[in-house]
Amino acid sequence: MAAEAAANGVEKEERQTGIIDGPTNPMVTPLLTDLYQFTMAYAYWKGGKHNERAVFDLYFRRNPFGGEYTVFAGLEECIKLIANFKFTENEITFLQSSLPPTCEGGFYNYLRGIDCSDVEIHAFSEGCVVFPKMPLMTIEGPVAVVQLLETPLLNLVNYASLVATNAARHRFVAGKSKLLLEFGLRRAQGPDGGIGASKYCYMGGFDATSNVAAGKLFGIPLRGTHSHAFVSSFLRFDEITEKSLHSCDGSNVCEDFVSLVQIWLRKLKCSDSLGGIFGETNLSELAAFTSYALAFPTNFLALVDTYDVIRSGLPNFCAVALALNELGYKAIGIRLDSGDLAYQSCEARKFFRVIEKEFGVSDFGKTSITASNDLNEETLDALNKQGHEVDAFGIGTHLVTCYAQPALGVVFKLVEINKQPRIKLSEDVSKVSIPCKKRCYRLYGKEGYPLVDIMTGENEPPPKVGERILCRHPFNESKRAYVVPQRVEELMKCFWPGKSGKDREELPPLKLIRERCIEQLDRMRPDHMRRLNPTPYKVSVSARLYDFIHFLWLNEAPVGELQ
Amino acid sequence: MAAEAAANGVEKEERQTGIIDGPTNPMVTPLLTDLYQFTMAYAYWKGGKHNERAVFDLYFRRNPFGGEYTVFAGLEECIKLIANFKFTENEITFLQSSLPPTCEGGFYNYLRGIDCSDVEIHAFSEGCVVFPKMPLMTIEGPVAVVQLLETPLLNLVNYASLVATNAARHRFVAGKSKLLLEFGLRRAQGPDGGIGASKYCYMGGFDATSNVAAGKLFGIPLRGTHSHAFVSSFLRFDEITEKSLHSCDGSNVCEDFVSLVQIWLRKLKCSDSLGGIFGETNLSELAAFTSYALAFPTNFLALVDTYDVIRSGLPNFCAVALALNELGYKAIGIRLDSGDLAYQSCEARKFFRVIEKEFGVSDFGKTSITASNDLNEETLDALNKQGHEVDAFGIGTHLVTCYAQPALGVVFKLVEINKQPRIKLSEDVSKVSIPCKKRCYRLYGKEGYPLVDIMTGENEPPPKVGERILCRHPFNESKRAYVVPQRVEELMKCFWPGKSGKDREELPPLKLIRERCIEQLDRMRPDHMRRLNPTPYKVSVSARLYDFIHFLWLNEAPVGELQ
Structure with a gap:
C-alpha cells in the first residue's frame, strides 16, 4: 500500500494537465466506474464503433422526499473530472489484469490516448432548481469515452443533488431567520459523505458546518x-x-x-x-x-x-x-x-x-x-x-444521510448515436427516455414565477416572449397547455466545449452557487414548494418533439400478439 | 486550488511517518473532525487539563435494520489514521484562522507536537459480530488528543459497520449458494460512499463488485x-x-x-x-x-x-x-x-x-x-x-445507501478520567453510559453457540470455563442469569499500544477479515439471525460492575422535588 500511495501521488501529477484542477477527492479517477464501462468500451473498440458520436442525457425521474423540486449539484466536480480525465500507466496495467486475457493489446493503447478533449458538455448551472425528465447534463462525444463517464458522473451528481435538496427543504421549514448548522460528519456515509454533505448543505442554504476539513476545502463558515x-x-x-x-x-x-x-x-x-x-x-x-x-x-x-x-x-x-x-x-x-x-x-x-x-x-x-x-x-x-x-438549529444524521430518502435515481441514457435518435422503451411509461439532442427553456409568467420547462429539438426555433407556445406532456397526449411567456430562459450552458469552439462557461465559486440556489428557490411559486401536497411543476416538450417521440415509439415498440 | 492540491501532496508525505500506511482516502486527516473538538482541546489546554488521562468507549445502542446483530467494520482505517495522526503547518495555519484571535499561540505549538504515540486502543477484531452497549473500541490517552479523534473514528466506523451489516443481511436472505455482486457505485453517497460500500459489502459476504477503483484498491473480484x-x-x-x-x-x-x-x-x-x-x-x-x-x-x-x-x-x-x-x-x-x-x-x-x-x-x-x-x-x-x-444477484442502491436505515448511531463516551469513572446519565435509560475501563468476554455454551457477552471491570478476574457466572443486565435489576461457559473468549485486543509496551495486534488482509466475518455469522444461534422477530442476543455486566454502576448512578443523579 505504501507503493500504491506513492504511485497515486505520481498519478495525480501525471493526470493534472487540464486547465481546471482535479476533483476535490483524489479518489475520483477514471477508474471510479463500473467494470462494464470498460468491457463495453472494449467491445465498441473491437467492433470499430468506439468513435461513433453519441449523446447521453443525465436526468432523474422523480423529485426526492415527496417534494416537487430538486436542487442540481455536483457539476463542478464532474467538470473537474472531465478536465483531467486521463489514464495513468498504473491504471492501464490494472485494467489489463482485470479484463480477460483474450482482449487485444491495441485496446490499451487506445485507452492510453483518450481524454475528454472531444467531449462536449451542456448542463444546467449548479445550484439551479430542476425537475424530472429534464436533462441536467447532456454529454456528447465518442461513445466509448462517454460511456466510461457514466458511473462517475452519476456518482458525483446523485448524492450532491439529493443532499442539497434536503438542505433546501430543511431551510424552507426552519424559515429564513434561523441559523442552520450542519453537524453530520460523524454519521455521514464515509469521509466524503461528510465532506460532500458539508459542501452541498451550504449550497442548499445552510449557514455553517462543524466539519473543519470542509471549512478548509470550501471556505464554509465553521461552528462548534x-x-x-x-x-x-x-x-x-x-x-x-x-x-x-x-x-x-x-x-x-x-x-x-x-x-x-x-x-x-x-x-x-x-x-x-x-x-x-x-x-x-x-x-x-x-x-x-x-x-x-x-x-x-x-x-x-x-x-x-x-x-x-x-x-x-x-x-x-x-x-x-x-x-x-x-x-x-x-x-x-x-x-x-x-x-x-x-x-x-x-x-x-x-x-x-x-x-x-x-x-x-x-x-x-x-x-x-x-x-x-x-x-x-x-x-x-x-x-x-x-x-x-430557538435561534439556530444544528442538524446532523437526518440531513447528511438523507434519512427520509437516501438515494436519488439519476440515470444516464443514450438519446442519439451517429445523428440517429435513440429511445429507451419500457412497460413503465415513466421510464421511457426522451430521444434526441435537445434544448431546454424555462418560461416565466406575468407574476415573475416560472410556469413550465419545455424541451425542444436541437434545431427548433426557441420560444419567444409574448408568443403563444403549445407545451405538451411528453407521454400523455391529453395533457397540454398554451403558454405566453413573459420571459424565456435558456437553461443549459456549455461547461465543456470539447472541439466545438464554443465558449466555456466558468465555474463560479461556491458562495455564488449558494446565492443562485437561494434566489432560484425564492423565485418559485409557493405552492410548488410547500411540504405537504405540493403542486407539481410542469415539464413539457414542444409539439414537434412530441410528434417525433411518438413516431419513434411506434416504430420501435414490438406489436404484441394476444393468445 | 492548485496550490491546495500541491500542498496536500506535501502534507501527505509530511504525515506518513508511521509504521502503518495512512487512510485509504487521503481526505481523512486530523482536520476531518468537528470544530468543537478543537475548541475543547483549546479549553483543556488553557485550563491545564489537556494531558489528563481519559478513557472513551465507542459503541452503539441499537442494532440496525430491525435485526439483532451488527458487523463491526472500519477498524483498519481508524488505525491507519491514528498511526499517522500529525498536523501539518498548513493545517495549523488554517486552525489559527478558524479559532478566535484571543486563543494563545502556545496552543498551536502544542498542536504541532501531538500525535497518537501516547494513545492506547483496544478493539474488537474487524469483521466480528457485535452487539449494543459493548465497547467496540476503547480509546485511552491524553483527553485533548482522544477528543480530537472522536469525529473521525465515528465517521470511519459508523457507515462501515452499517453497510457490512447490510451486506451480511442480504447474504443471509439470498443463501450461501448464490453469487452476490455489489453494483452500487452510481447511487452511493459520494465517491467513497461507493468505494467504502464495495470494501465493506465484500467484508460482509458479497462475492464481487462492479467498482473498478475498489477492485484496484482492495483486490476485490470485479464483475460486469x-x-x-x-x-x-x-x-x-x-x-x-x-x-x-x-x-x-x-x-x-x-x-x-x-x-x-x-x-x-x-x-x-x-x-x-x-x-x-x-x-x-x-x-x-x-x-x-x-x-x-x-x-x-x-x-x-x-x-x-x-x-x-x-x-x-x-x-x-x-x-x-x-x-x-x-x-x-x-x-x-x-x-x-x-x-x-x-x-x-x-x-x-x-x-x-x-x-x-x-x-x-x-x-x-x-x-x-x-x-x-x-x-x-x-x-x-x-x-x-x-x-x-436466479444464480447471481446484482444489488446496488438499497445495499450501498442502506436505504432501510441509512445511519448507525455509534457514539463515543467518556468512561474514565484521571482514573475516576464517569457515567453519562439520561432520562432515557438506554442512553446511560457504562462507566470505567472494562474487559469484554463472549461466553459459549455446550452447543458451541455464543450465549452472552459480559463486561467486567478492568481488574476483575476473567470468567472461567466451567465456573458458574452471574450475568446481569446493566440497567434492569430483574434481568440476570447464571451461565456456565464451555468456552470463554476475550473480545478486545490491543491494536495500538501507545506507550503501554503491549504487543500490537496485526491488521489482517481484507480477505481474512471477510472469512472471519462469515465464520462468526455462521456460528451464531439461528434464532438471533432470522429476518423477522429475531431473538435478542444478551449483553451483560458482572455482578461487581453492576453494583458499581448503580452506586455511581445514585451518586450523580439529582434528587427531584415533586411540586
Missing part, C-alpha cells in the same frame, strides 16, 4: 463549542487553577473569575423575579462552563443539558454569562441537545428576559438558543407548530 | 458486462464489419460468425421442442449480442431485457450462445434487469434445459442467470417465496 464529554471531564469545582481574566477592553484584570461566577450564581438564587426557581446546580458543570469561558471569553456558548437544563445547566450558564458581562464580554448563548426543545427554549428565553430586566443587562433576553438532537424536517415543523424560541 | 445503452447503440444488424472468430482451441477460424448466429436463430425458431415460441426478435439487439460475443467469446453474458426478455432477448442470447458453442466456447449467461424476475428466470431456465436436450449442448441448462433492478432484502425474500432460478 463543546460536547457533554467536556462537561463530564470536570470532577470538582476547585479544579480550575488559572482563574484570572482580563476585562474585554483590557483595562483591568479580574484575579478570581471563579469567585465572580459564584457570586453571580448566588445572586441568581436570591433573585425575587426568578422566584427562587434556581436551587442547587451541578458544580462540576459550573466548573466546566467557567473553564470554557476562561478559554473563550468572547465566544461563550454552553451545552446546558448534561445534567438538567432548567435546574442546573441554565442557571450555571447565566452565572458565567453575567460574570463575563461584568467584565464587558457578551455571552453567545446555550445549546440544547435533548428533551423537549420547544419547552426548554421558551423557558430559557423567559429566564433570559427576566435577567435582562432584573440586572439591567441589555440584550440578555436575546441570548442565542441553539437546538440539536436528531432534528429533521418533521421535528422542525413540529417545533414551529408548538412555538419555540 | 454491458448495459442497455450498448444494445441501443446498435441500429442495424449489418453494422458488424469484422465477423471472423477463432475457435476456442485456436484450431480453426469461422470467417462469418454473424451468419453462424443467424443460422442458429433460425434453428431455434424451427425447433419442435421450443414449440415455435420464438418469433421475430429485435435484430439490433442481436447485432449488439453478436458484437459483444466477438469481443468476449470466453465471457459472453448478455443483458436480455432491452426490448422483450422472452420474445427477443432470450432467443437472441441463445442463438449467439449456440454459435459460440459450435466454436467450442461456453457462454456465461444472461442478466435480467426489469419485470418479474422470478417468472423470467424460471422461463429462461426452461428454455436452457430444452436447448441442452434438443441440441445436445451439455450443461446449457445450467447457463447462469443474474438478476438486478432495485433489489433489497424484501425482494430477495419475495423471490425465494415465489421460487426462482
Whole structure:
C-alpha cells in the first residue's frame, strides 16, 4: 500500500494537465466506474464503433422526499473530472489484469490516448432548481469515452443533488431567520459523505458546518463549542487553577473569575423575579462552563443539558454569562441537545428576559438558543407548530444521510448515436427516455414565477416572449397547455466545449452557487414548494418533439400478439 | 486550488511517518473532525487539563435494520489514521484562522507536537459480530488528543459497520449458494460512499463488485458486462464489419460468425421442442449480442431485457450462445434487469434445459442467470417465496445507501478520567453510559453457540470455563442469569499500544477479515439471525460492575422535588 500511495501521488501529477484542477477527492479517477464501462468500451473498440458520436442525457425521474423540486449539484466536480480525465500507466496495467486475457493489446493503447478533449458538455448551472425528465447534463462525444463517464458522473451528481435538496427543504421549514448548522460528519456515509454533505448543505442554504476539513476545502463558515464529554471531564469545582481574566477592553484584570461566577450564581438564587426557581446546580458543570469561558471569553456558548437544563445547566450558564458581562464580554448563548426543545427554549428565553430586566443587562433576553438532537424536517415543523424560541438549529444524521430518502435515481441514457435518435422503451411509461439532442427553456409568467420547462429539438426555433407556445406532456397526449411567456430562459450552458469552439462557461465559486440556489428557490411559486401536497411543476416538450417521440415509439415498440 | 492540491501532496508525505500506511482516502486527516473538538482541546489546554488521562468507549445502542446483530467494520482505517495522526503547518495555519484571535499561540505549538504515540486502543477484531452497549473500541490517552479523534473514528466506523451489516443481511436472505455482486457505485453517497460500500459489502459476504477503483484498491473480484445503452447503440444488424472468430482451441477460424448466429436463430425458431415460441426478435439487439460475443467469446453474458426478455432477448442470447458453442466456447449467461424476475428466470431456465436436450449442448441448462433492478432484502425474500432460478444477484442502491436505515448511531463516551469513572446519565435509560475501563468476554455454551457477552471491570478476574457466572443486565435489576461457559473468549485486543509496551495486534488482509466475518455469522444461534422477530442476543455486566454502576448512578443523579 505504501507503493500504491506513492504511485497515486505520481498519478495525480501525471493526470493534472487540464486547465481546471482535479476533483476535490483524489479518489475520483477514471477508474471510479463500473467494470462494464470498460468491457463495453472494449467491445465498441473491437467492433470499430468506439468513435461513433453519441449523446447521453443525465436526468432523474422523480423529485426526492415527496417534494416537487430538486436542487442540481455536483457539476463542478464532474467538470473537474472531465478536465483531467486521463489514464495513468498504473491504471492501464490494472485494467489489463482485470479484463480477460483474450482482449487485444491495441485496446490499451487506445485507452492510453483518450481524454475528454472531444467531449462536449451542456448542463444546467449548479445550484439551479430542476425537475424530472429534464436533462441536467447532456454529454456528447465518442461513445466509448462517454460511456466510461457514466458511473462517475452519476456518482458525483446523485448524492450532491439529493443532499442539497434536503438542505433546501430543511431551510424552507426552519424559515429564513434561523441559523442552520450542519453537524453530520460523524454519521455521514464515509469521509466524503461528510465532506460532500458539508459542501452541498451550504449550497442548499445552510449557514455553517462543524466539519473543519470542509471549512478548509470550501471556505464554509465553521461552528462548534463543546460536547457533554467536556462537561463530564470536570470532577470538582476547585479544579480550575488559572482563574484570572482580563476585562474585554483590557483595562483591568479580574484575579478570581471563579469567585465572580459564584457570586453571580448566588445572586441568581436570591433573585425575587426568578422566584427562587434556581436551587442547587451541578458544580462540576459550573466548573466546566467557567473553564470554557476562561478559554473563550468572547465566544461563550454552553451545552446546558448534561445534567438538567432548567435546574442546573441554565442557571450555571447565566452565572458565567453575567460574570463575563461584568467584565464587558457578551455571552453567545446555550445549546440544547435533548428533551423537549420547544419547552426548554421558551423557558430559557423567559429566564433570559427576566435577567435582562432584573440586572439591567441589555440584550440578555436575546441570548442565542441553539437546538440539536436528531432534528429533521418533521421535528422542525413540529417545533414551529408548538412555538419555540430557538435561534439556530444544528442538524446532523437526518440531513447528511438523507434519512427520509437516501438515494436519488439519476440515470444516464443514450438519446442519439451517429445523428440517429435513440429511445429507451419500457412497460413503465415513466421510464421511457426522451430521444434526441435537445434544448431546454424555462418560461416565466406575468407574476415573475416560472410556469413550465419545455424541451425542444436541437434545431427548433426557441420560444419567444409574448408568443403563444403549445407545451405538451411528453407521454400523455391529453395533457397540454398554451403558454405566453413573459420571459424565456435558456437553461443549459456549455461547461465543456470539447472541439466545438464554443465558449466555456466558468465555474463560479461556491458562495455564488449558494446565492443562485437561494434566489432560484425564492423565485418559485409557493405552492410548488410547500411540504405537504405540493403542486407539481410542469415539464413539457414542444409539439414537434412530441410528434417525433411518438413516431419513434411506434416504430420501435414490438406489436404484441394476444393468445 | 492548485496550490491546495500541491500542498496536500506535501502534507501527505509530511504525515506518513508511521509504521502503518495512512487512510485509504487521503481526505481523512486530523482536520476531518468537528470544530468543537478543537475548541475543547483549546479549553483543556488553557485550563491545564489537556494531558489528563481519559478513557472513551465507542459503541452503539441499537442494532440496525430491525435485526439483532451488527458487523463491526472500519477498524483498519481508524488505525491507519491514528498511526499517522500529525498536523501539518498548513493545517495549523488554517486552525489559527478558524479559532478566535484571543486563543494563545502556545496552543498551536502544542498542536504541532501531538500525535497518537501516547494513545492506547483496544478493539474488537474487524469483521466480528457485535452487539449494543459493548465497547467496540476503547480509546485511552491524553483527553485533548482522544477528543480530537472522536469525529473521525465515528465517521470511519459508523457507515462501515452499517453497510457490512447490510451486506451480511442480504447474504443471509439470498443463501450461501448464490453469487452476490455489489453494483452500487452510481447511487452511493459520494465517491467513497461507493468505494467504502464495495470494501465493506465484500467484508460482509458479497462475492464481487462492479467498482473498478475498489477492485484496484482492495483486490476485490470485479464483475460486469454491458448495459442497455450498448444494445441501443446498435441500429442495424449489418453494422458488424469484422465477423471472423477463432475457435476456442485456436484450431480453426469461422470467417462469418454473424451468419453462424443467424443460422442458429433460425434453428431455434424451427425447433419442435421450443414449440415455435420464438418469433421475430429485435435484430439490433442481436447485432449488439453478436458484437459483444466477438469481443468476449470466453465471457459472453448478455443483458436480455432491452426490448422483450422472452420474445427477443432470450432467443437472441441463445442463438449467439449456440454459435459460440459450435466454436467450442461456453457462454456465461444472461442478466435480467426489469419485470418479474422470478417468472423470467424460471422461463429462461426452461428454455436452457430444452436447448441442452434438443441440441445436445451439455450443461446449457445450467447457463447462469443474474438478476438486478432495485433489489433489497424484501425482494430477495419475495423471490425465494415465489421460487426462482436466479444464480447471481446484482444489488446496488438499497445495499450501498442502506436505504432501510441509512445511519448507525455509534457514539463515543467518556468512561474514565484521571482514573475516576464517569457515567453519562439520561432520562432515557438506554442512553446511560457504562462507566470505567472494562474487559469484554463472549461466553459459549455446550452447543458451541455464543450465549452472552459480559463486561467486567478492568481488574476483575476473567470468567472461567466451567465456573458458574452471574450475568446481569446493566440497567434492569430483574434481568440476570447464571451461565456456565464451555468456552470463554476475550473480545478486545490491543491494536495500538501507545506507550503501554503491549504487543500490537496485526491488521489482517481484507480477505481474512471477510472469512472471519462469515465464520462468526455462521456460528451464531439461528434464532438471533432470522429476518423477522429475531431473538435478542444478551449483553451483560458482572455482578461487581453492576453494583458499581448503580452506586455511581445514585451518586450523580439529582434528587427531584415533586411540586
